Amino acid sequence: MPTYSSGSTGIFFMNVDQSLRTAVKQAAEALFGQPLETIQLQPTNAEFEGSHTVVCFPLTKLSRKGPEETARLVGDYLVQHAGIVSKYNVVKGFLNLVLSDQVWVDVLRAIVANPHYGQLPDNGQEIMIEYSSPNTNKPLHLGHLRNNFLGWSVSEIYKNNGYTVRKVQIINDRGIHICKSMAAWKLYGDGETPQSSGMKGDHLVGKYYVLFESQFRKEIGELIDKRNAEQPFIEVMSIFFRENPTATNFVFDYEGDAPFVVERSNTSVQYVEWEALRKILVKTFDDISRLVQGKKKGASLMYEWLKPVLSEETIFTKAQDMLRKWEQKDPDTVALWQTMNGWVYDGFGATYARMGVDFDKLYYESDTYLLGRDEVLRGLEKGIFFKKEDGSVWVDLTADGLDQKVLLRSDGTSVYMTQDIGTAILRFRDFPKITGQVYTVGNEQEYHFKVLFLILGKLGYDWAKRCFHLSYGMVDLPTGKMKSREGTVVDADDLMQEMYEEAEKQTRELGKLEDMSGEEAKRLFNMIGLGALKFFLLKVDPKKRMLFDPQESIQLQGFTGPFVQYTHARIRSILRKADSMGLRVSAADLNSVIALEPAEREALQVLSIFETKVQEAAREYAPSIIANYAYDLAKEYNKFYQSVPILPETDANKLKFRIALSRSIADAIKRAMYMLGIDVPERM
């Protein structure tokens, strides 16, 4: 028999599911003489009476009876033998169970008795979660926001599942990207600093990165003009058509831009739209050599024609010089690198503080890439990797269905993969107790991490199989993909500020400020603005690509963070009044038999699955599960709030129940929202 006892004030199954499963199992064994390995238990559809439904189709094999009869047999058994089930109904093969109200009151009592409801006990395990990990050449943008909110939230969800969590990031402080900003600053900066310009450090460095890009494009344009004057591009076209007698046209297209087309009949100079081609070349210059590696006919001719431009001195070659000097530890270069990175860290610090994310330890690429290189050399000695004639070191993953991958360049310098190897190893040395590592990185790097984990395994690290790439989809704008080159990125600082202002505007319009002090109001606007933003980004399954519509993200009604915040504030308002009336309810007060309203039962039912959802969210690495849950809970509470009076209730037992239910739901909402990094207000 199930171990449920209705009068117990001690701990019993808060998860009614468990005791029902046990009961169904026993019913099947008693009725059909055979054990049942799995039981399909699901929430009952709203249109039928009951809270739990047993799917009885799988049982028909044991019972050798029709689904409906089988369901009735089990239902009768449960009503007679399991103390929890008061009645049932059968629809097709679905057995809908109705629990007695007493059970629900006991469920609430158990929740009230547990001050940590929603927080699972310590399980002794430790994991590391990496997120953020920006480059240091420009400010954070919308994509980083999804990353940071996700990583931080998954960390909190794991904490709530009883894990010790180490939040880390790797800062890509080294490489050609920061050298680009440095080169532009050195050429055109005129000693500008965050202090002298009043600009946030990361934005200032980003400004020079943008300046680098535009300057570089300008120089390339001029060089291409010069090249065309030496040898008109049309001559290449002539060669192309001579060498490809069957070709009717030459097409050069690039990522959805209008393609450059030359028709065979139009090969004379006056028909070649030089300006169109020039525009494409300037834009795609950095990618040309890669495009040429493809099989496109005529591309190599184009490349040959461009080659002299590649060797000209530009701002880009100056950046490359700086990278070389940096690796040789040239004092001036290292000093400039430190200064500019310092500006960026100050700026990032402010942004992180406003976002409300934090880290337990920071890793810097400049500290880990050498370890990675040593590790690769060790692998080379052991024959795990191999060296090509030009001196570059490679790993062969063809046996695993992947390709060959370069690990060290022919000049011995490190690539991205190299430093990731070093970083991973360093982290397991720093935190020997961690059982695994989670990398919060966009899904465009899935291949990279597949390769990384394979390499770590080959190097003999058994923890490699406990590394997990938390891969999330890109954030699109209504106008399409964000492209820094085209200036369509949404800046993180700007966005947070806009959300704040929108929250203020809407709050004032609704006249919600009343007697609030200036400070309290500011805190509220920040809570609402940031809450709306975080909820908007976290409510979608991380794996999926999502659309960021600014108009929709500032909505404060419906399936939004502020909706949940508002529900919390409403409950707190009631609880304040209850307190001032001297109404405090403890678990021991919830011992009377009362008849529940449907809305009470439904809200409590949602409240009762909180911990199941917390577990599920960790298993799936999905804050969206918590966001959806918080919304469901708030919605159920609002229905209850709307249909059942709380404080005016004259029956003392009902009043206590409603206050306890309200308080427990407020607490659960607060905890759930905290897992998303969202604070909830007392008033709004």
Added chain:
RNA sequence: GGCCCGAUAGCUCAACUGGAUAGAGCAUCAGCCUUCUAAGCUGACGGUUCGGGGUUCGAGUCCCUGUCGGGUCACCA
């Protein structure tokens, strides 16, 4: 081109991993403030779950196939 991922209401997203008549929000329309905060609640409207096959008591979910998106295949990070 190879590999990976996706396609659900006009729009943005759910659907407890194979279960009932596929659900929410936004938008549109109609109601509810002398009961505790109307940033709320209640209705209505809205679907060939991309097309076509298959597997079984049962498919949005699994398999095959086609179409359309996206990502990735760098001595970039």
